[in-house]
Amino acid sequence: MTVPNFLDKLTGKKDAVEKTFLALVLSDHRVQAAVWKVVGTQTEIVSLGTPVEWDGDVATTNELIQAVDATISSATEGFDLEPDEIVLGLANAWVDSNGIKQSKKDLIKSICRELSLKPIGYVVIADTIVKYLKMQEGTPPTSILIQVDRRSVTLSLVELGGIKYTVSVGSSDDISSDVAEALSNLPPDASLPSRFILVSAMENTSDLVQALTAFDWQKSFSFLHTPKIEALPKDVELHATAVAGCSEVAASRGFSLESNDQGPTVESSRATKHQQVKEENPTAADFGFHPSSAKELSETLKTSHSTSVANDHLDDAPPDNEEDLNGSLDDTADLGDQDEQENLIQDKKRSPLKFNLPTLPTIRLNLKPQLPHMPKFSLGGSNRIIYVLIALVLVTVSAFAAYYYIPQASVSITFQAKPITESINITLKDGATAVDPDTSIIPATYTTKEITGQDEVAVTGTKTVGDPSVGEVTIYNRTSLPKTLLKGTALSANSLKFTLDSDVTIASKSAGADYVDVPGKANVKITASAFGSAGNLKSGTEFTIASFTKDSFVAKNDAALSGGTSQEVTVVSESDKAALLKSLKTKLSAELKNSLLPDQSSGENFYVLEDDIKIIEEKYSSKVGDPATNLSADVTLSMGLLTYNQNDIQQLVKNTIETSVPSGYMRTEIPPSVTLRDTKTLEGGDVAAAADVTLYVVPTLETSEIIEAIKGKKYIEASTFLSSIPSVVGSQITLSPNLPSRLSSLPHNADRITVKIMTTK
Template structure:
C-alpha cells in the first residue's frame, strides 16, 4: 500500500455491489457492502424456475430478497455474474447464456459489470480461508454434468466437464483421462451445485471405496472433503469484493501521484490494468462484438517473472505468500525532536538555522521512512530433483521376524464388525394361479398288466400333466375278432399354472417315459380350472445385487471406524483390507412372490496397521547418498506400496516405491542481501543467474511514492520464501 494512501485517510464511505449466480434452473443473488477494507454480505436470495417459467421473474425475486437489508436511498444498477464452467468456453461466455444474461439485464434495468467463474471463486475462497494457495482437484456436481477443476497453488490449470452418470467412480475415471497431469493432488474437494448436501456424504463414501492405489497418478489415497452448500455465495462475494477493493485503491493512488517516466506508466498498467479485474467502464459487456464479458480475477498484486525451459511440475508445496497490507503507523515508532526549544535560536542567525534545521529534519524523516517503511515479499520458485526407487519389503505380524531382518516392518491386525440392513425392490416376474385339471382314459396295448405310479408324466397338446394317484390297468385281451386294449380312467393335473392347459376333448396323450405303441390316453371332456396372473418375485440377481451393495456400504463404514482406531503415527495399509461376511439373512427366498426384499448382513473387516516411522526409516536407509548441491526433504518423501502378495503365514510381501525429493540448497540471506535496494529488473538479473531457481515473484506491500520500482533497502523488510513446485 502506498504511503500516501496511509497518510491521507479519507472518510470510509459504504459501497454496495450485486452478484447474480445464473444456473440452469436457479438464480442466486447476493448484495454485499464494502466499508473501508471490510466486505460484508448483507443479503442473499434464491429462486428456481422450470422449463416454462420466466427466468427474469426468478431473477427479480432473488434480487428483491437479497436487497431487503439495503438502505432505502441506495439503488444498485450494476451486476456481476457468477457462472458455472458449463457456460464458459475458451474464457468466454457461450452464445446461449449470453442471450439469457442480456434479457435479464435489459428487463430488470441492470448494467453488466463483469463475470467470475465458480471454480475460480471457490479457489480464491479456500486460499483466503486457509491462508495458503490451495492445490486440489475441485469437483462440482451438477444435475446433468460434473466439472473437474485441477488447481495448483491457487491457479486453475484445467477444467473438464463430463456428463453425469449413476456411478461416480466411473465418472472419475472418465474425467482423469481428460486431465493433463501425470501426478494429481492428494486432496479432492466436492461441491454440490444443487445445494442439496444430504447426498454428498454417500458420494464421498463411494469415492473412499475406489481403489486409488491402482491409479498411478495418485501417489496415495487422497483426502476427500465436502464444501458446505452456502460456500459458493460467500466465495463469490469475497472474490468480487477483493477485486473491487483493488480497483478502488488503484483509483485513489492514481489521483495522488503522476508517473515520472514512460517506464513507470508501463509498470502501473502491468500491475493494475482495469481489465484484470473484469470491469469495463462506459460499456455494456454483453454488447461487446465478441459477445463475451470480462472475467474478474482474484485480488493479487504481484510482479511475476518466470524462467523457461524448466522441468515439469512434480508436486506443489503450498506457502502463505502474502502477508497483507501492514497498517501500523510508522509515527508510533519514533519520537521527533523539538528543534524550536533550543535557546540558540533567539540570536540573529535564527532564520538561517531554522532553514537548515528544517532541511535537516526533513532529510532525517525521509531517511527514516526510506529505511523502515518499504516492505516486500519475494517468493523463489524451485523445482525438486525427484528420484524413484523400488525396494522389496515385508509386512509381518510376527515380532520375532523383525529382529535383524532388513526391510521388514512390524504390523498389527485391527478388526471392525458392523451390522446393517437394506431393502431393495424385486425385479423378477413369475406366474401364479391354478393348474388345469381333467379326466383321461388310459389304454394298454400290451398283453401284460401295468401299474403307473403317482406323478407319472403325460404330454397332451404340448402341455405336461401328472397322474393324481397310482393307476393299475389290465392287459389287452384277444376277442377272436381282434385285440381289446386294457383301459381305465384317471385324473390328471397340469404341471404349470395357466389357462393354456385347458385343452379340448378328444386330445391324445402320450406317456413321457413309455412308447405310444404300448400305452396312450385320451380325454372325453374339456379340461378346466387353469388360471394365471403375473406377479413380482425375488430373483437370484436381486439377492446378489442387494448383497453386493450392502456389503460395500458396510465395508466402507467399517473402514472409517478402522481409521478412527488409529493412534498418532500409525498408518493403515489400504491393500491389506479384507472383508468377511459373518452372516446374512434374506427376508424372501428366490422365486418367492414379493415386491421388496430385505437383507440383514454382518460384515467383519480386518486390516494391517504399521508405524509410519518404520517406513520413514526405511526411506532414510535407502537414500544414504545425496546429490551435490541438493538436500533430501524427508517431509516430502512419498512411499507407495504395490505388487502385494500374501504368503501362507499371512505375511504381506510387496514392493515399496520410494519417491525422494531433493531440494536445491538456496542461501536466502545471501540473495536478500544482494537484491536489497535494487530495482525489479536488477533483482531479476541477480536471481536469474542462479541455475537452481526456476522463477520468482515479488509482492509489493508498503512502498514510497516515486520509488515503486525499488526493493526495500532494509533487508529486515524483505521476506524470503521458497515455493516448491
C-alpha cells in the first residue's frame, strides 16, 4: 500500500517521527495488543504485546482495564511516545445484530477513558479474518473457520467470503469432539466445505491440527472429501485488525493506499515482529471496519456489525478529550429517532402527485335538431338531392351521439402501499385489566395449548456387540489343603479376563513316586469377560487364578478356547435423543405460531412462550443403547401462550403514527399490523418486548384527474399512462362494447368512466 507523503499528512513535517497506532483484540477470555504503522506500501506490526487472560464471567471492569493496560504496556515497552489511537478487534460474543452489545460498549468506554485511548473503529474478528483471507488468496474463501481459546470453540461456516452460520461450544481437552459437537449444531441442510481453517492465539496449533487430522470426518458428517486442515499464525487476529485499521486511517487522512501484486499465503511462516501484510486496493469497509470518530462512533456502534461502513465520512481527527468520547457512546440511544425524524421531514416535503391533463375542445351537440317544415316533394327532379342530404345529416348525428354516449369503461388501479412503522416498548402482563399508558402495560391472558408431532433423526452412537470365548480348563492345586473355587472366580491370561461357569473343588496335592508331589486337579468350564476373537486362546495356555500365585494354584486349557466374536454397530446415543427432542420442540413451536393467526376483526393475537414448554408424553422407537439406524419419536408438548389485543398496542402509538403520515399520502384500507421483537420473558411469566405498529399509505389521488387524463385515449395509451403513475403495480381496463384492441378506445365522455383504487402490501 503506497502512502504518498504519509508522514507529512500526519504531522505536517517531512522529517517527523513515524505515526504509530494500537490494535487491541478483546474477548471474554483474552486480550492482546500490538503496535502497528504504515511504512511505504505495507502495514507493519512494530511489536506484539503479551496476551493476557481474564474471566469475562466473573471479573470486574477494573480487572479488564488492568489486563488491557498490561498487554499495551508490554507492546509499547521502549517507545518514547506511546500511541493512543486504537483499532479494536471484537469477538463474536461482543456484538449482535444491532452492533456492539450495550454491556460491552460500557466496557470499551471505561477502557478508553481510564487509559486515555482514542478509538478509530472496530472490526469483528471472524469477519475481518475472512476478508483477510480473501485479500491473500484473491478469491472469496469457502471454508469452516475454527476459533479456539481456553474456554470455547467457535465455528463459522464461510461461503464465498460470507459467514452463513456461527456456532459456539465449550472447549474440552478433545478438540475433535468440540468441533464435531459444533458441526452437529449446524442446520441439517448446511453444506460443509472440505477445508478447516484454525485460529488460536493461546493453544499449540500444531497439536490441534494433528488431532483434527486424525479424526474421521467423512464417517460422521457429509463431507465430499477429507477436510484439508490449515492453521493461521497466532497473531493473525492482530494482523487482520491492523490491516483494517490501516485502510481506515489512510481514508480518514485524505490519501490513498496502493497494493502490490503479491501477499503472504496461509501456509507461509510469519515473524512475530516487523510482519508485513500486502493488500490489493482494500478499503476499511472491505474488512467489515466500523469507524468510531467522535460523532460517528455512536452511529457506528448502533449499526449491524455485518454492514460495511463507508470510510469517507470520518471526521478529520479522532476525539480529543474524554467528554467527546463519552458523549459519542452515551448518545447512541437517540440516533435511531434522529434518523427517523430526518426521513420524516424528507417525506413531509414531498408534494402530492399531480397530473398534467390534456385540454380537449368542447363539443356541443344539439341531439334533437329542429328541422324546417318541409313541403311535400316528389322524388323526382332536384328534390331527390335534398332528401339525400337530410338523411346523411341524420345518420352522422346519430353515429356521433352513439360514439359519445354508449361506450363505457371500468378501470381498476392497484397501488403498492408504503409501510410506516412506529415502535414502542411494552409489557404483556397476565392479569392486567386495562392498558396503562404510563408503563405501557398491555393486558394479556395466560393459557396453555397442547400440540403433538413426529420427527426422525439418523443415529450416531456406536457399540461393540458379539459373543465371548468359551472352553474348559484344568485347575491344579499345589497346596496341602483342598480348595473350593466359586462360580465367577476370575482367571486371567495374556491380560484377558475369564470367569468360572460353576463352583469347583480341587483336591490337595499328594505324594507320588520317589516322593514327588502330585497336585490335585479338576476340570471346569470358563467364559471370557469381553466379546471378541482375542479370547480364543490356543491350547496349553496357563491361567492365573484370582490373586493366587502359580505356586499355589494354576489352570491350563488342553483344548483351544473358541466362539469369541465382536462387531461394531450403530446404536441410539443420548445426544441423538436430545437432538431429536430439540428438533421437535422447534418444529412444533413454529407450527403453533403459524396456526395462531391474529383475528383482524377483534384484534386478538397470540404470543408463544418458548421458555414455557413442557413434555406431556414422549414415545421413542428405540431406547438409548439399542442398535438402530434411525430414531423416531411421537411427542406431545404443552406450550404457554399469552393472548392480547393488538388494538391496545395501536392505541398507545395512535397519535404518533397518525402524524407521521407524509404530506400527499393517505391511509389505505389495509389493517395495521403489530409485530413483537426483542422479546424477553420476565419473572412471573410476563413478556417484555418492542412492538412495531405498521400502517400502510398510498399517494393521495383524485380519480377525476385520472379520468380526465385517460378519456378518449387508445387502450394501449391509457394502460401505459396508468403504469407510469408512481407506486402503481398493476391496472386493468374493461371496455364495453368489447371491440378489437386496434379499434378500442376509452369513452370521450368522462361520466362513462369509473375508476376503482386498490392497494397491496
